[in-house]
Amino acid sequence: MMAEKLTLVSTPSLHVVDIGSGAPIVFQHGLGGDRNQIADSFPGDLPCRRVTVECRGHGLSPFDPKGRYSIARFADDVIATADSLGLERFSIGGVSMGAAVALNIACRFPDRIDALALVRPAWLTAAAPTNMQPFVAVAHHLRAHGAEGRDSFAASPIGLYLAEHAPDNLASLLGFFAHPEPDQLAALLLDIALDGPGVTEDDLAAIRVPTLTVGHGVDVVHPLDYARKLASLIPGAVCAEITPKAVDRTAYAAELKGALSAFFRMTSRDSRS
Numbered sequence: 001m002m003a004e005k006l007t008l009v010s011t012p013s014l015h016v017v018d019i020g021s022g023a024p025i026v027f028q029h030g031l032g033g034d035r036n037q038i039a040d041s042f043p044g045d046l047p048c049r050r051v052t053v054e055c056r057g058h059g060l061s062p063f064d065p066k067g068r069y070s071i072a073r074f075a076d077d078v079i080a081t082a083d084s085l086g087l088e089r090f091s092i093g094g095v096s097m098g099a100a101v102a103l104n105i106a107c108r109f110p111d112r113i114d115a116l117a118l119v120r121p122a123w124l125t126a127a128a129p130t131n132m133q134p135f136v137a138v139a140h141h142l143r144a145h146g147a148e149g150r151d152s153f154a155a156s157p158i159g160l161y162l163a164e165h166a167p168d169n170l171a172s173l174l175g176f177f178a179h180p181e182p183d184q185l186a187a188l189l190l191d192i193a194l195d196g197p198g199v200t201e202d203d204l205a206a207i208r209v210p211t212l213t214v215g216h217g218v219d220v221v222h223p224l225d226y227a228r229k230l231a232s233l234i235p236g237a238v239c240a241e242i243t244p245k246a247v248d249r250t251a252y253a254a255e256l257k258g259a260l261s262a263f264f265r266m267t268s269r270d271s272r273s
Contacts, residue, residue, distance in 0.1 A: 014053055015054040015061045017036070017038070017052040025048045027050055031135065043259070091267065093116060094118070107199045110206070115212075116211040126196055128193065137138070137153060137158045138153055141177075143182070147178065168218070173178070218244035218247060238263075
């Protein structure tokens, strides 16, 4: 089934995709992403019930009325959604910011999680990592110039660096300048870029569910070393290194879906029963 709208207790009306049947997997998008990002990233042939919550200010979900955003708050919204859908236990994962949301949930609600997948993580444990500075810069250009800030950001030192070292990151960031509500978006980008997943290395060491991290090179925002480091800090975790999007988008998508499909098939409750 597809849930077009779902109003949650103590949250705004968030858009939730609830599709398929089988073991439940909650899979979250990145900063500035939405349901379409997950549809493009998640293996369509995996026999599961896939749930994606479009976070506040993303996709069809409205901006937060008070303009306050955090990874922990997004995680709370995911848990509220799981409660409303009757999901007592589920696997969880996400891309970039979605990986941070998934990690927060896995550490705070370990008894509810069956498996954890962290795709192109943009955080380890610290808040405001250097790799998130491009989002801070985008926010400042949005506030100062609105849509016209696209060219000034592209010509800035960060923009020029990304053009040379991570063109896929630059293309994604330039897309923010087409947003119809630049001030609202700037607040969202700043809050999240300066935030952290709210976990410690001790929390990571306490994770006891099967865990996959996925990373690739040619990516400034999502350093490959982050995927490797998280895999080294989480007991039994495995790191899959795939083709960079900037090198071959088709190979990237195929390898990502293949890694997720193999992982979730192996870790599903049905396969372990």
